[in-house]
Amino acid sequence: MAPGRRLAPAVVAWAVAGVVMLGAWLVLGHVALSSDPADSVCLLRRSIGLACPTCGMTRSLALLARDRPLAALEAHPLGPPFVAETILLWIWWGEVARGRRQAPPASRLGTLMIANAAVFATVWIVRLATGTLPP
Secondary structure, rough: OOOOOOOOOOHHHHHHHHHHHHHHHHHHHHOOOOOHHHOOOOHHHHHHHHOOOOOOOOHHHHHHHHHHHHHHHOOOHHHHHHHHHHHHHHHHHHHHOOOOOOOOOHHHHHHHHHHHHHHHHHHHHHHHHHOOOOO
């Protein structure tokens, strides 16, 4: 970088997000895992005893951080795809921040969020029907 030239705020935000994600990954690798519903971070599960569509995701991510992909899939089948999607979106955001790609229209991001919600709901219904939700 030339002297006196400043980094674009979008590049700084992208870099900070990467550092935060890496830090979260490192912390998840050391989190104590408990299958006791009383220890759950899910308010729905703690209050009415029913696992929500994302129940098991924290455990899945922690297991992935410990290099246990099969156990992670068992904890929540969308854990590994979520990590892959997050990494791809972060890389793509970096390309946008550096001006190598154009930002998508907001409607495309909205469509992605709706698609993710639909996938989580579908997986939750299947897990509910097959009795594979966390206890």
